Structures are given as C-alpha cells and as structure tokens.
Amino acid sequence: xxxxxxxxxxxxxxxxxxxxxxxxxxxxxxxxxxxxxxxxxxxxxxxxxxxxxxxxxxxxxxxxxxxxxxxxxxxxxxxxxxxxxxxxxxxxxxxxxxxxxxxxxxxxxxxxxxxxxxxxxxxxxxxxxxxxxxxxxxxxxxxxxxxxxxxxxxxxxxxxxxxxxxxxxxxxxxxxxxxxxxxxxxxxxxxxxxxxxxxxxxxxxxxxxxxxxxxxxxxxxxxxxxxxxxxxxxxxxxxxxxxxxxxxxxxxxxxxxxxxxxxxxxxxxxxxxxxxxxx
Amino acid sequence: xxxxxxxxxxxxxxxxxxxxxxxxxxxxxxxxxxxxxxxxxxxxxxxxxxxxxxxxxxxxxxxxxxxxxxxxxxxxxxxxxxxxxxxxxxxxxxxxxxxxxxxxxxxxxxxxxxxxxxxxxxxxxxxxxxxxxxxxxxxxxxxxxxxxxxxxxxxxxxxxxxxxxxxxxxxxxxxxxxxxxxxxxxxxxxxxxxxxxxxxxxxxxxxxxxxxxxxxxxxxxxxxxxxxxxxxxxxxxxxxxxxxxxxxxxxxxxxxxxxxxxxxxxxxxxxxxxxxxxxxxxxxxxxxxxxxxxxxxxxxxxxxxxxxxxxxxxxxxxxxx
Numbered sequence: 219x220x221x222x223x224x225x226x227x228x229x230x231x232x233x234x235x236x237x238x239x240x241x242x243x244x245x246x247x248x249x250x251x252x253x254x255x256x257x258x259x260x261x262x263x264x265x266x267x268x269x270x271x272x273x274x275x276x277x278x279x280x281x282x283x284x285x286x287x288x289x290x291x292x293x294x295x296x297x298x299x300x301x302x303x304x305x306x307x308x309x310x311x312x313x314x315x316x317x318x319x320x321x322x323x324x325x326x327x328x329x330x331x332x333x334x335x336x337x338x339x340x341x342x343x344x345x346x347x348x349x350x351x352x353x354x355x356x357x358x359x360x361x362x363x364x365x366x367x368x369x370x371x372x373x374x375x376x377x378x379x380x381x382x383x384x385x386x387x388x389x390x391x392x393x394x395x396x397x398x399x400x401x402x403x404x405x406x407x408x409x410x411x412x413x414x415x416x417x418x419x420x421x422x423x424x425x426x427x428x429x430x431x432x433x434x435x436x437x438x439x440x441x442x443x444x445x446x447x448x449x450x451x452x453x454x455x456x457x458x459x460x461x462x463x464x465x466x467x468x469x470x471x472x473x474x475x476x477x478x479x480x481x482x483x484x485x486x487x488x489x490x491x492x493x494x495x496x497x
Numbered sequence: 498x499x500x501x502x503x504x505x506x507x508x509x510x511x512x513x514x515x516x517x518x519x520x521x522x523x524x525x526x527x528x529x530x531x532x533x534x535x536x537x538x539x540x541x542x543x544x545x546x547x548x549x550x551x552x553x554x555x556x557x558x559x560x561x562x563x564x565x566x567x568x569x570x571x572x573x574x575x576x577x578x579x580x581x582x583x584x585x586x587x588x589x590x591x592x593x594x595x596x597x598x599x600x601x602x603x604x605x606x607x608x609x610x611x612x613x614x615x616x617x618x619x620x621x622x623x624x625x626x627x628x629x630x631x632x633x634x635x636x637x638x639x640x641x642x643x644x645x646x647x648x649x650x651x652x653x654x655x656x657x658x659x660x661x662x663x664x665x666x667x668x669x670x671x672x673x674x675x676x677x678x679x680x681x682x683x684x685x686x687x688x689x690x691x692x693x694x695x696x697x698x699x700x701x702x703x704x705x706x707x708x709x710x711x712x713x714x715x716x717x718x719x720x721x722x723x724x725x726x727x728x729x730x731x732x733x734x735x736x737x738x739x740x741x742x743x744x745x746x747x748x749x750x751x752x753x754x755x756x757x758x759x760x761x762x763x764x765x766x767x768x769x770x771x772x773x774x775x776x777x778x779x780x781x782x783x784x785x786x787x788x789x790x791x792x793x794x795x796x797x798x799x800x801x802x803x804x805x806x807x808x809x810x811x812x813x814x815x816x817x818x
Contacts, residue, residue: 292697306686
C-alpha cells in the first residue's frame with residue numbers, strides 16, 4: 219500500500235502539491251488524472267525520490283520514503299516508469315532488466331566479481347528477466363540493444379524493468395503516451411495482467427478511454443489538490459470534475475483564458491491535456 | 498558449445514610472447530614491454546572510463562603511487578628492502594585506497610567537472626612527489642632501486658619483464674572481463690547510461706562508482722610498481738598529465754569499454770612514436786596527425802563494439818558465451 223499523508227510540495231512560491239492525502243490500495247489499479255500542471259507527475263517524482271517533500275509523509279507498507287535516498291526507495295518496493303522513456307540504450311533488453319535485480323549489498327557485488335557467489339544466483343536472475351520478458355511478449359527481443367527497439371516496445375521494456383524485481387508499488391507515468399491504438403490496447407492487457415493482490419498500481423494517464431476502462435479507482439487532481447476520488451462511474455458523474463477536466467469545451471476555454479491571463483502560452487494537442495509553456 | 502572466449506584469446510598471447518622473447522633483441526623487447534604495460538594501464542582505466550563512463554584525467558596519480566611504493570620500500574633510500582610480491586600488493590592497495598579517498602568527495606561530480614578534479618588530483622600527487630624532498634628526493638628522483646625478485650626469479654632484463662607483464666595482462670584482462678560479465682558490470686553500465694534511472698532501479702550509484710574507482714586505481718598502482726622495478730629509477734617527471742592523457746588515448750583509440758581495444762590502442766600509441774624516431778623533427782607532428790586521422794576514421798575507437806570478446810568469438814564462429 220502506498221500512502222500520501224498530508225503531502226505538500228513547494229517550488230518557490232508555487233504550491234505544486236497542496237496537502238494531498240490518499241492511499242493506493244494493493245490489488246487494484248488507481249488512476250491519477252487532472253490537467254497538466256495539476257501535480258500528478260510531481261506526486262510520482264516525490265514518491266520515487268526525484269523531488270524532495272516539503273512537508274508530509276509518503277509511505278510504502280509503513281516505511282517512510284521521503285527521507286530515503288532513491289535507491290533505497292527502490293529497495294523498499296517502489297518501482298516506476300518514466301514519462302519520457304529512460305532505458306539504458308546501449309545495453310541489451312535483458313541487461314536492462316538485470317539492472318533492477320543487481321544485489322543491493324556492495325560486498326555481494328564485489329564477491330560476485332571475483333566469482334565467489336554461486337553461479338546459480340546469477341542464472342536465476344537471468345531466468346527471472348526472461349520470464350518477465352516472455353510474459354510481456356518481448357522474448358524475441360531479449361538480446362537486442364534496448365535503444366534500437368521501436369518506441370512501443372521500449373515502453374514495454376520499461377514496464378518489464380519496473381516489475382521484474384517484484385515491487386509492492388508500481389508507478390506508471392503516462393505509459394500510453396505516444397502509443398497507437400493497437401499498442402495502447404496491448405498495453406492495457408499487459409497492465410491488467412500485472413494486477414496482483416500484493417501490488418499497488420498507480421496509473422497517470424491522459425488517455426481517458428484507457429483510464430475509464432482499466433481503473434478501479436480514480437483520483438482527480440487540480441492545482442495541486444485532490445478534487446475528487448471514486449470509481450470510474452462516480453467520476454464520470456461528477457459534474458465538478460467534468461468542468462475541470464473532462465473536456466466540456468467551456469471549461470477548457472476558461473482554463474485557457476486564465477492561463478493567458480498569467481502570460482503563459484497554452485497549447486492543446488489532440489488526445490492530451492493542456493501543455494504549458496513558459497513564455 | 499560454451500567457450501570462455503576471453504581465456505581462449507588470452508591463451509594465445511603467452512605463446513606469442515614466448516616466441517617473441519626468444520627472437521627479439523633488447524630494444525624491441527623494451528618497446529613490447531611498454532606496450533604491455535600501457536595495455537594493462539588501459540585495461541585498468543577502462544573500468545572507470547569505459548564501463549562507468551566517468552572521465553578520469555588523473556589516472557597517472559595511481560601509477561605514481563605504485564611506482565613510489567617500490568622506490569621507497571625497496572631501495573637504498575630508507576634502506577628498506579621488501580620483496581617484490583609484497584610491494585606489488587602494497588603499492589596496488591595504496592593506490593586503491595587513494596582511489597577510494599579521492600572518490601568519496603568527488604564522485605558526486607559528473608562529466609567535465611569530474612575530469613577537472615581528477616586532473617587536479619594527478620597534479621597534486623606529482624607536485625607532492627616533487628616537493629617532499631626528504632622522502633622522495635624531489636625532482637632528482639630515486640635511483641639505487643633494488644632489482645626485483647619474484648619467488649626466486651630475478652627480474653632484470655626486458656626479457657624477464659616480458660613474462661611478468663604478459664602474466665599480469667592475462668590476470669587483469671580476466672579481472673576486467675569478470676567485472677564486465679558480473680552484476681557489478683551491469684550496475685556500472687547502467688550508471689554510464691543513465692545515472693538517475695539506475696538509482697531508480699535500486700543501484701547505489703555512489704558505492705558502485707567507488708568500487709570501480711578502487712579497482713581501477715588498484716590496477717594502476719600495480720603497474721606503477723612494475724614500472725619502477727623495470728626502470729629502477731623514478732622521478733616526478735614520469736608522472737605528468739601527458740601520461741594520463743596517453744592512457745586515456747590508449748582506450749579512446751582502441752575502443753572504450755573493450756578489453757581488446759586497450760591492447761590495440763597501446764600498441765599503436767607506443768609503436769607509432771617509435772617508428773617515427775627517424776624523423777625526430779616532425780615526430781610529434783606526425784604522431785598527432787596519426788591520432789587525429791584514427792579518431793576521424795573511427796570516432797568510436799578502432800574496436801567500437803563494447804563487448805569485445807563476445808563479438809570476436811562470434812566473428813570467429815565460436816560458441817555462445
């Protein structure tokens with residue numbers, strides 16, 4: 219279980235996250251939605267240790283993450299994918315996954331270098347990587363250089379790398395961004411297949427169709443606050459949310475106008491939310 | 498069929514060295530020794546530059562620490578005469594320790610910043626050797642260095658050192674290759690590719706880099722001990738920034754992250770200036786031109802594939818490894 223407990227993040231004068239509290243339960247898929255700038259990515263980056271937390275606590279199964287260094291957060295059982303793919307391009311696909319299984323203790327690493335650890339351990343790690351790759355249909359690409367794969371496959375490799383260590387919490391930061399219809403459908407099946415009783419999944423997405431079809435619960439954010447939380451049906455029915463996000467033309471125009479008023483340039487691409495550019 | 502391609506390829510080298518040792522006169526043998534020494538240095542530096550992707554421009558500092566270990570612990574300087582094998586271990590370990598001590602503060606830096614700090618470290622060690630008159634004789638250096646004996650075998654001629662260096666090359670090659678194949682190598686490659694993503698995967702990047710630094714420095718220190726035993730004279734002049742640069746060039750020219758690249762790079766970098774000796778006036782000019790041409794023709798090193806042994810075996814039709 220991943221818990222945000224009165225979490226606040228301040229960037230200078232801007233409160234990117236403002237006293238957010240919610241829990242992500244294991245066994246289900248929790249989507250976090252909201253317009254760009256609502257704080258979704260900030261939330262993920264704080265949980266994963268990329269950003270510090272201004273105040274509040276973030277916990278995985280009772281372990282406080284906010285003061286841990288990034289690699290310890292991973293050891294605590296939190297894994298993530300990135301909005302922009304961050305694979306180890308020059309390494310093979312299977313090596314990419316092996317990185318997530320490198321023994322955490324440095325003494326073990328040194329012993330391994332001198333061949334003092336059982337060979338079976340390394341082979342077992344390798345087998346585990348291959349098993350995950352096979353599950354995601356990436357088996358044939360195991361020895362290919364990660365950077366040479368197609369975009370959609372790279373996204374899947376990132377997913378594989380995130381799950382191979384058997385995390386307790388999986389953060390998916392826009393996994394469907396840039397995928398075509400068929401790839402998104404495939405991704406959806408993979409995500410559904412990954413659902414496990416002891417895995418808490420957080421999905422940040424702009425693809426409303428995907429969200430509505432696979433999320434068990436949805437958290438709506440706007441301007442750093444949680445606006446609403448509920449099942450897909452509940453959220454769909456929530457007028458307030460519709461106004462803020464779900465594409466009532468009027469609502470979007472209002473936000474746009476407000477943004478222009480703050481001398482920001484706003485661009486809306488199809489299938490995405492609002493993209494903010496500093497002038 | 499599973500073969501151990503590195504071991505196989507390296508098994509050929511002692512045979513070649515044995516043959517060469519029988520036929521070559523002293524002068525070419527000395528050059529061959531230097532090639533082997535720089536190849537070993539290149540292999541050591543490769544751990545940090547090729548695998549971890551951290552540019553170290555002060556590698557010569559570790560070499561110097563090793564060299565002065567032999568010069569001080571086996572000479573008339575303080576009338577200490579320790580056996581060669583022991584000093585080899587001490588010198589390499591001291592260098593490894595220096596690597597850790599240097600690494601702790603500086604490994605937070607990356608790229609150019611790290612390069613500059615390591616360059617500074619190299620200069621600090623040289624200047625230290627130059628000014629610790631009471632210990633190192635300053636710029637005059639230390640002569641009267643003992644002849645090395647290794648388990649009853651006297652190391653004095655280039656011929657003797659050829660065997661020692663070949664043995665060391667094989668050991669270091671296997672060591673470096675083990676690093677590449679082990680979990681440490683995987684971690685180092687991840688650090689090189691994307692440090693933040695590596696941390697997100699649970700790699701303690703600071704410690705992993707520290708281990709790489711220590712291993713790399715250890716090899717450099719070992720080479721230094723052999724260098725001092727070979728020359729039987731050390732002075733700070735042998736450990737200038739130019740030396741660090743040559744070692745970096747060895748692996749850049751040969752191919753980064755590739756054990757065979759280091760061997761090839763060392764061969765070219767030592768051989769070219771020797772071949773140009775006849776044109777003394779234009780030697781450096783031609784040397785520089787040759788290097789520029791190599792880099793232009795093969796910007797990623799002559800053996801550009803990062804996984805040398807595996808690649809070579811595939812080319813030779815060998816088995817999977």
